[in-house]
Amino acid sequence: MGLDEAAAAVRDGDAAVYPTETVYGLGADATDADAVAGVFDLKGRPRDKPLSLGVPSVDAALEYTRPTEREAAFMRRFLPGPVTVVVERRETLPDNLTAGRERVGVRIPDHETALALLERTPPLTATSANRSGAPSVTRVSDLDSRVREGAGAVVDGGETPGTESTVVDPGKGVIHRRGAMADDIEAWLQAEQ
Numbered sequence: 529m530g531l532d533e534a535a536a537a538v539r540d541g542d543a544a545v546y547p548t549e550t551v552y553g554l555g556a557d558a559t560d561a562d563a564v565a566g567v568f569d570l571k572g573r574p575r576d577k578p579l580s581l582g583v584p585s586v587d588a589a590l591e592y593t594r595p596t597e598r599e600a601a602f603m604r605r606f607l608p609g610p611v612t613v614v615v616e617r618r619e620t621l622p623d624n625l626t627a628g629r630e631r632v633g634v635r636i637p638d639h640e641t642a643l644a645l646l647e648r649t650p651p652l653t654a655t656s657a658n659r660s661g662a663p664s665v666t667r668v669s670d671l672d673s674r675v676r677e678g679a680g681a682v683v684d685g686g687e688t689p690g691t692e693s694t695v696v697d698p699g700k701g702v703i704h705r706r707g708a709m710a711d712d713i714e715a716w717l718q719a720e721q
Contacts, residue, residue, distance in 0.1 A: 529681045529682055529683055529684075530683070531641070531644050531645050531648060531683060532648070533681050534546065534645055534648075534649075534680075534681035534682075534683050535645060535648035535649050536681075537679075537680030537681040538555065538556060538557055538563075538649045538650070538652065538680070538681075539557075539649070539650075540680060541556070541557065541560065541562060541563050541566070542556065542563075542566070542679065542680025542681070543555060543556040543563070543566055543567055543570055543653075543678070543679045543680060544556070544645070544652075544679060544680060544681040544682070544683065545657045545665075545668070545671065545675065545676070545679050545681070545682040545683065546641065546642055546645050546683045546685070547639060547641050547642060547683065547684075547685030547686070547688050548610075548637040548639045548642045548688060549609075549610055549637055549638045549639040549642075549688070549689065549708075550610045550637070550664075550688060550689060550690070550691050550692055550693050550707070550708065551656050551657070551658075551664035551665055551666055551688050551689075551690055551691075551692070552656065552657040552664075552665040552666065552667075552668070552671070552688060553582065553637070553642065553652075553654055553655065553656060553657055554567055554570065554571065554653065554655050554656065554657040554675065554679070555582055555645070555649070555652030555653055555654065556652065556653050557649070557650045557651070557652065557653075558579070558581050558582070558592075558621065558622075558625055558650065558651040558652055558653045558654075559592075559620060559621060559622065559650050559651060560622070560650075561622035561623075561624050561625075563653075564579065564622055564624050564625050564653060565624055566678075567579060567653045567655060568624070569678075570674065570675055570678045570679065571655065571658070571659055571660045571675070572659050572660045572661075572674075573655075573660040574660070575624065575627060576627050577627060577660075578625065578626045578627040578629055578632070578633070579625050579626075579633075579653045579654070579655045580612050580632065580633030580634065580635045580653070580654040580655060581593075581617075581621065581625070581632050581633065581634050581635065581651050581652075581653070581654060582635045582636070582637065582642075582646055582651060582652040582653065582654030583634065583635075583636055583646060583651050583652075584636065584643050584646035584647045585608075585636065586600070586603045586604055586607055586636065588646075588651070589603065589607075589615075589634045589636065591618075591620075592617065592618050592620055592621055592632075592651055593615045593616060593617055593618060593632060593634060594615070594616040594617070594618060595613075595615040595616065595699075596615075596699055598698060598699060598720065599613065599615045599698050599699050601720070602696075602698035602716065602720075603615075603634065603698075605716060606709065606712075606713065606716075607634070607636040608636040608637060608638040608639075608643065609636070609638045609708075609709060610637075610638065610691060610692075610693045610694065610707065610708035610709060611635075611693055611694050611695075611696060611708070611709060611713065612633040612634065612635050612654070612693045612694070612695040612696070612705075613633065613634045613635075613696060613697075613698060614631050614632070614633050614634075614695065614696065614697040614698075614699075614704070615631060615632065615634060615697075615699065616630055616631055616632075617629075617630060617631060617632040625653065631697070633654070633695060635654035635693065637654075639685070641683060641685045645683065656692075657671060657675055657679075658672065658675070659672045659674065659675065664690065664692065666687055666688045666689070666690040667686075667687050667688075668682055668684045691707055691708045692705065692707035692708070693705075693707050693708060694706055694707040694708055694709055694710045694713055695707070696713055696717070698716075698717060701717045701721065703717075
């Protein structure tokens with residue numbers, strides 16, 4: 529399925545499966561509480577585990593977040609890339625996206641297809657396209673049938689590398705999950721204290 533069809537599915541309130549530079553993602557309109565709830569249901573994910581926000585650029589992220597100067601500098605250094613950056617959210621994002629928390633993970637994939645989709649849609653949920661607890665999906669053929677059938681669109685971009693993004697809160701200097709580029713991120717956090 530093409531990007532225009534995937535964007536149309538998102539605008540209709542459905543989720544789309546799309547490739548990134550890490551694994552396949554599951555994206556629905558992150559500003560729509562009902563669409564976000566649908567992603568939790570598709571994944572079978574506990575509602576107390578927040579989802580991240582996928583956007584096409586740091587400037588787009590600033591419309592939905594309030595990073596500090598240090599956090600914004602970190603975002604401009606490492607995004608787009610295989611990094612999820614945790615910053616303060618704006619009230620325009622629904623509570624269920626962040627499980628009621630004041631901070632949200634921001635993801636800007638360094639992947640041509642993912643960025644092209646994000647340019648055509650509102651901000652998307654940025655979460656892996658697997659069922660909760662199952663391995664991440666690196667090929668469309670590995671999608672759980674419930675996710676495949678529940679998504680409004682599936683964009684096949686071939687096999688993805690499979691490395692998880694590094695999740696980091698640069699304001700607190702904490703790496704929550706080590707993944708791609710973790711050593712570079714750790715060096716930046718230490719140098720910029």
